[in-house]
Amino acid sequence: MPIQFNQSPGSSGGAGESRTGRPGLVAYLTIGDPDLDASYDIALAAIDAGADVLELGVPFSDPLADGPVIQRASERAVARGVSLTDVLAIAARLRAARPDCGLVLFSYLNPVVRFGQGAGFERFCAAAAAAGIDGVLLTDMIVEEADAYLAAMARHSLAPIFLAAPTSPDARLEKIARVSRGFVYVISRVGITGAQAALEGDAEQLVKRLRRYTDLPLAVGFGISSAEQVEQVGRFADAAVVGSALVAIIEASSREIAAEAVGRFIGGLRPVAALARS
Amino acid sequence: MGTAVDTAVLHQEDSSQGTAGGAASTPGRFGAYGGRYVPETLMAALEELEHAYALAQADPTFQARLDDLLKNYAGRPTPLYFAERMSRELGGARIYLKREDLLHTGAHKINNCIGQGLLAERMGKHRIIAETGAGQHGVATATVCALLGMECVIYMGQEDMQRQELNVYRMRLLGAEVRGVSNGQKTLKDAINEAMRDWVTNVRTTHYLLGSVLGAHPYPTMVRDFHRVIGKEARRQMLEQEGRLPSAVVACVGGGSNAIGAFYDFIADENVQLIGVEAGGRGTGLGEHAARMRGGPGGGSPGILQGTYSYVLQDDAGQISLTHSVSAGLDYPSIGPEHAMLNDAGRAEYRSATDDDALKATVALSRTEGIIPALESAHAIAEAMRIAPTMSPRDILLVNLSGRGDKDLGILTRELKLQGA
Numbered sequence: 001m002p003i004q005f006n007q008s009p010g011s012s013g014g015a016g017e018s019r020t021g022r023p024g025l026v027a028y029l030t031i032g033d034p035d036l037d038a039s040y041d042i043a044l045a046a047i048d049a050g051a052d053v054l055e056l057g058v059p060f061s062d063p064l065a066d067g068p069v070i071q072r073a074s075e076r077a078v079a080r081g082v083s084l085t086d087v088l089a090i091a092a093r094l095r096a097a098r099p100d101c102g103l104v105l106f107s108y109l110n111p112v113v114r115f116g117q118g119a120g121f122e123r124f125c126a127a128a129a130a131a132g133i134d135g136v137l138l139t140d141m142i143v144e145e146a147d148a149y150l151a152a153m154a155r156h157s158l159a160p161i162f163l164a165a166p167t168s169p170d171a172r173l174e175k176i177a178r179v180s181r182g183f184v185y186v187i188s189r190v191g192i193t194g195a196q197a198a199l200e201g202d203a204e205q206l207v208k209r210l211r212r213y214t215d216l217p218l219a220v221g222f223g224i225s226s227a228e229q230v231e232q233v234g235r236f237a238d239a240a241v242v243g244s245a246l247v248a249i250i251e252a253s254s255r256e257i258a259a260e261a262v263g264r265f266i267g268g269l270r271p272v273a274a275l276a277r278s
Numbered sequence: 279m280g281t282a283v284d285t286a287v288l289h290q291e292d293s294s295q296g297t298a299g300g301a302a303s304t305p306g307r308f309g310a311y312g313g314r315y316v317p318e319t320l321m322a323a324l325e326e327l328e329h330a331y332a333l334a335q336a337d338p339t340f341q342a343r344l345d346d347l348l349k350n351y352a353g354r355p356t357p358l359y360f361a362e363r364m365s366r367e368l369g370g371a372r373i374y375l376k377r378e379d380l381l382h383t384g385a386h387k388i389n390n391c392i393g394q395g396l397l398a399e400r401m402g403k404h405r406i407i408a409e410t411g412a413g414q415h416g417v418a419t420a421t422v423c424a425l426l427g428m429e430c431v432i433y434m435g436q437e438d439m440q441r442q443e444l445n446v447y448r449m450r451l452l453g454a455e456v457r458g459v460s461n462g463q464k465t466l467k468d469a470i471n472e473a474m475r476d477w478v479t480n481v482r483t484t485h486y487l488l489g490s491v492l493g494a495h496p497y498p499t500m501v502r503d504f505h506r507v508i509g510k511e512a513r514r515q516m517l518e519q520e521g522r523l524p525s526a527v528v529a530c531v532g533g534g535s536n537a538i539g540a541f542y543d544f545i546a547d548e549n550v551q552l553i554g555v556e557a558g559g560r561g562t563g564l565g566e567h568a569a570r571m572r573g574g575p576g577g578g579s580p581g582i583l584q585g586t587y588s589y590v591l592q593d594d595a596g597q598i599s600l601t602h603s604v605s606a607g608l609d610y611p612s613i614g615p616e617h618a619m620l621n622d623a624g625r626a627e628y629r630s631a632t633d634d635d636a637l638k639a640t641v642a643l644s645r646t647e648g649i650i651p652a653l654e655s656a657h658a659i660a661e662a663m664r665i666a667p668t669m670s671p672r673d674i675l676l677v678n679l680s681g682r683g684d685k686d687l688g689i690l691t692r693e694l695k696l697q698g699a
């Protein structure tokens with residue numbers, strides 16, 4: 001099923017029957033690399049090339065779940081002084097320009113806690129909602145620690161998105177499915193972010209296990225970098241997340257051509273899948 | 279003292295404040311601090327570790343093996359030594375040194391490494407990874423891996439590999455692979471990031487032998503428990519030798535493992551002051567020190583780093599700050615969550631000693647007692663030297679001498695030559 005925000009879980013039919021045959025595409029970008037205006041242009045290009053949801057990565061000094069590509073992007077953006085406030089400003093501009101695109105804020109916890117100025121998540125959630133953010137994914141927030149966060153997210157009708165890992169036992173998957181909204185992010189393999197040549201069997205297994213607990217769309221990410229992999233994911237899940245591959249293109253491109261290069265790459269992720277289905 | 283904060287910030291419904299008794303309100307929580315803030319991929323391993331640790335604690339065979347190795351391999355109990363000459367020269371409190379420097383491998387770190395090594399063995403995990411700053415935890419980990427026949431990979435910042443070069447050779451000789459980390463500031467925090475990335479990738483086969491009371495639950499509790507023996511022994515020895523308890527216990531605080539180990543069995547003794555000494559470095563601005571508990575501009579504030587909620591040196595946007603200390607083992611932007619609780623509860627007090635203070639204390643202890651302290655431990659000595667003269671000869675200062683200084687001879691030669699000492 002396509003990713004749609006602000007739907008209660010279980011509000012649609014079985015996952016299988018509602019699948020469109022065209023996997024959704026979620027694009028991750030580290031915002032502020034190479035700079036804020038460039039990120040805005042790149043994000044627009046990604047949306048226009050077919051990304052259904054954008055994950056706006058907040059640069060952090062210590063991205064311990066990320067591989068070298070996103071680490072370097074984050075480091076460059078931190079060095080430029082890019083903050084959560086800047087990312088929210090970019091989100092607001094994107095929301096004004098592309099009202100229908102899904103916008104997910106993707107961050108480590110500390111910048112978000114700091115933004116709260118010692119008073120929890122209220123200020124952050126209010127600002128995120130005002131910027132037109134649909135959902136939030138906090139890399140190092142687990143469900144057991146999330147009560148106050150979930151309450152604030154609910155007050156502002158924001159979708160909390162959690163990660164599910166191949167190592168998560170069923171009891172954890174059940175909890176993750178219960179509190180997630182929008183979609184569940186399925187980690188394709190045990191490891192950090194970064195491209196890989198082939199998709200491991202972990203992802204399909206995990207999707208099957210999660211399906212027992214939720215009808216929410218399931219987006220598979222970590223290491224997806226080709227049209228073949230997107231198509232492969234489309235056979236068993238609702239969406240593919242492409243991250244490091246985009247960030248690597250941005251790193252390798254000059255500022256002037258980065259948006260076009262990202263747009264072209266995203267455009268190229270779709271045809272194989274679309275053809276295979278038609 | 280750190281800044282006053284709303285400590286219930288992350289758990290609004292959990293308004294229970296930490297008590298000074300050292301008991302966490304929920305497992306893994308120290309007042310509002312601690313917790314588990316990690317990528318989901320690690321959660322199963324943390325739950326497994328918590329469970330395995332609980333079983334091991336209740337298993338007399340495990341405890342017997344641990345006690346045997348601590349005694350016959352590591353050299354426990356360590357002496358409690360009255361530093362008579364130093365006390366006399368300072369004129370004031372009687373200074374006692376808890377000699378963790380005499381342990382096998384030269385620092386308290388081995389207490390925790392033996393414990394976690396045996397635990398990893400029980401869990402059937404034969405690949406061990408660890409971070410190290412000063413190299414003492416890396417050496418202790420490599421040692422235990424050699425002893426138990428386990429594969430060992432140590433992550434160490436390249437800056438630290440240079441300043442603690444001797445320990446790099448020791449680890450390699452012991453059969454460990456030392457992987458240099460060139461990210462960020464190339465020190466302890468960056469080594470932990472890299473170790474966490476390895477763990478996220480190899481979690482099914484690997485145990486992360488974290489070296490201080492940091493990280494996600496159960497580490498801060500478990501590592502504390504393995505170091506509790508320091509304070510337990512010292513308290514008993516103090517009663518045997520002096521017939522009374524000390525006025526204060528003083529320990530240096532990097533992540534805080536030697537300090538919590540020394541403090542823990544004195545927490546209930548309300549008349550015993552607990553003093554943690556952080557790295558004051560070379561200035562008070564962000565980036566020039568590692569005094570996380572110091573409030574005000576350039577000081578620390580509550581935040582989340584590497585799995586736990588505690589005091590953190592950070593900027594207004596929540597980016598973690600650079601730090602500086604002449605001692606690699608104290609050069610870290612956060613502090614164990616139990617220390618954050620003890621600080622807020624007013625049960626322990628956190629002060630700092632500068633690079634200069636630590637270097638002077640190193641020379642002083644070397645020349646009055648013939649004991650060369652690790653630069654980390656020298657921070658505690660410096661604070662003891664500062665306060666002893668203000669105290670009465672009836673007062674007793676118990677200083678935890680967490681390690682020996684052989685590893686620092688390179689830095690000492692350079693720094694002391696500059697000072698003409």
Ligand SMILES: Cc1ncc(COP(=O)(O)O)c(C=O)c1O
Nearest residue numbers: 414532533534535536607680681
């Ligand atoms: C001798 C010694 N003391 C103290 C420390 C600081 O660690 P902690 O605060 O965990 O005791 C280290 C760390 O490397 C050390 O080697």
